[in-house]
Amino acid sequence: MERRAQTQDGENVSRALATDLYQLTMAQGYFATGMADRASIFHMFYRSPPFGGRYVVAAGIGSFSEWLETFCFSKDDLAFLATLSGAGGRPLFSRSFLDYLARWRFRGSIDAIPEGTIVFPHQPMVRVRAPLLDAQLIETPLLAIVNHQSLIATKASRVRLAAGDDEVLEFGLRRAPGLEGGLAASRAAYIGGVDATSNVLAAQRFSIPARGTHAHSWVLAFADEQEAFLAYAELFPHNSVLLVDTYETVRGVRNAIAVGRRLRQQGAELLGIRLDSGDLAYLAGEARKLLDEAGFTATKIVASGDLDEHLLCSLKSQGAPIDVWGVGTKLVTAFDEPALGGVYKLAAVDDEQGRLMERMKICDQPEKTSIPGCLDTVRLKRDGFCVGDCIFDTLSESRPDRDGGAVNIISVTHPWQNKRVTLAGISGSLLLEPLFVDGQRVGGNESVAAMRQRTLDGLAGFDRTILRLLNPHSYPAGLSEKLYQRRETLRAAGLAANRHGLPNDRTAR
């Protein structure tokens, strides 16, 4: 199969080694023990939502798909692996395994939640049905890409909620984790709901609107501030947002107004001013007064400087007349919780006889005990509003919303918490959609603009108390009754036997 040399997202073909060493040693293990081709089911999901919220906005799945489409081991990759040795200097990888890798291509099927979907803990974001070796080899890139972008998209959605209908610009590249990390962050921030980015590469790759003002260095490069403003305004008469805080902000606003008057004489309008330091509530108020008094009522005030959703709420609650929010560091680093703990767990695997065996990791911590089966989530809506989400096993039960008059949703971690949703007037939809079928990509090709719209539509589909930034209300999301019972049975049997498979009596895959 021909694989493209470079993907749209800029990941290179030679990214096959961007993985944890143990994925390759385990793959060799599956290869050597004859288990490589056994059918397996893995789910990627997260356990705990970030930022004190209740949800995550799924993102990164398109980027992961781009990576997977080109995933193969080059001669250089294999030559490097051949040099690796363990204790005693013996080669870590066998010649026969490396020869196998040279021919290997991903053969599995993947279903995933479309980017921009709001997803709750334990719901499968990505479901992989693949030969065991194939499923293992994709784990690390899947987690690295989807964890990162989902985290940033989630943070962006919170900024979006705080900003209401105000414009939000993402300015974070200089504090992002390198240029590629910044590209991914800009992509995810846009999916999460910001309006534009300063990152020109992200604008090019993903058709995100590009925006910018100028820096302090522009002002410093000139002999004085007004001269600097005038030069910029003459160059960009219709696109000047003047940064007014290089020296003394109020004087900076007056200089901007003087330049605004010159622009008017030429038939142009001063687009805006930007505040980047000091007390933004106070200075925005002073700036607005000066601008209005001078007749520049349409000139917008852009604020930036370590803003996040909480500062934004605080400034808005103070009535600060800020029109546009430039959000950078706190957004692209997800500053207050910079990692999403998404995991990837084996949920079923064929045994030697080709019977699909469910699997679960059992742990003292209830939330770390995984969910066996081949899962999907049905989202229940009434009058366009989401009223409950139910994870079920697609192999051993029918869709909960098509079976009886009500769905009982049981909490994953606190089973005494459950919610009964009567099905009258309910429309249900499944969250997973096909991404790869038998190694061929079939989905994840939509535009980031469409993903962003899904986020905005999704946010509008939940009660605002669930999306609240501080101490949000809980949302009924959990397991179907059958799945809950099945998991309890397996847990008890597994703990007794120290083995966590029971034959699955369904043959459907």
Next chain:
Amino acid sequence: MERRAQTQDGENVSRALATDLYQLTMAQGYFATGMADRASIFHMFYRSPPFGGRYVVAAGIGSFSEWLETFCFSKDDLAFLATLSGAGGRPLFSRSFLDYLARWRFRGSIDAIPEGTIVFPHQPMVRVRAPLLDAQLIETPLLAIVNHQSLIATKASRVRLAAGDDEVLEFGLRRAPGLEGGLAASRAAYIGGVDATSNVLAAQRFSIPARGTHAHSWVLAFADEQEAFLAYAELFPHNSVLLVDTYETVRGVRNAIAVGRRLRQQGAELLGIRLDSGDLAYLAGEARKLLDEAGFTATKIVASGDLDEHLLCSLKSQGAPIDVWGVGTKLVTAFDEPALGGVYKLAAVDDEQGRLMERMKICDQPEKTSIPGCLDTVRLKRDGFCVGDCIFDTLSESRPDRDGGAVNIISVTHPWQNKRVTLAGISGSLLLEPLFVDGQRVGGNESVAAMRQRTLDGLAGFDRTILRLLNPHSYPAGLSEKLYQRRETLRAAGLAANRHGLPNDRTAR
């Protein structure tokens, strides 16, 4: 000039657009106003050390150099820029400017602190002397790359300090900001002092030792734990570190011991076990007892699971018999402070008459007022120990350690704090080294192993109270007396005139 298609660090040629839009609009401004070629001096520095510490470990400069060597605008880049428009739909960039960019290559000279150097606030980490347009165009990538890697290297150095001589493995890729972000994080973590990485690509690119164990999925793929251990040990008899907490940790240790006995019969030794959940202090103690009783005194205990320098100190203070520390999420995301606020400030620029004018941004916040001049830092050592760092202006004063009998070091933000270092027995060295001269790379080519050694040597060269993880002692780092006075003069004159340049009476550059 021939530019390579891809750098060692994996950044692509087409990364020219990985920048903030305003760098390009400002560049067009300098081009259109005839200021593009004016000589300028910029410094990259940080103001506030992360993690409650006193210092930063510089990193990322080699990666930035790789990027800069290939920095040019491709036809595709320029075609995209030609499509950008502002308010009213007018093109943002002129044809003449885009034609200029097509021919443009970086022409400047750069000096930088070698990677692995310990650096204090306000000290120039990177000094750029370049035509104004050139210096402006490199800002965003410089900041993105050096901020990120320096942050991670600093975090790693703290983990190194906490671990003492214990082995530290970096396991963070799955929670890193994407695959490229993870590659950079692994590079920086190694520079900061970890011993090895699980990231195979980082191992290949930077000759970092690669390490790994196996995952829970390996155990789950088999019918039971002991069978899984046995299979792994047979495949890697000399490299087995068995993950014992898939079901019940103590039983897992017993299963590992059983497999260790089988290995011994074959003349191999069980290398280690890994604990990834539960109470690590308690479980490590229990595991050690069981291993020792069974005669596996050489089998190491590896611990992982959301570890950072503080948890590591806590576990060590409890006497937990852990030999090897696997550190992931908290390291590669710099979890408790995920951004380093490095900035890039204009410090001098030629005026229309070609006189070098010093420049500074003035701000109510003293720490945000920049330092004008062409700066370097002299580090003073006595008996191999660092005793003080002095920033000075290389244009207007001689080296402080070669001028008189003592150096007076004045705090940047609190000038009443100053330290007098008598020069008897002192050896001084400058921190900056040449990286680019007139657009040609001349430095930053050393191995990451050499950079890592510089970090370890550097940590050994400071009093431990300065490196302490909690509430560290301060270190005498600040300005020379002459630079302090010069800055005060400029600040007063600048505030009076709302213009921040005074002619520099030196012609030397």
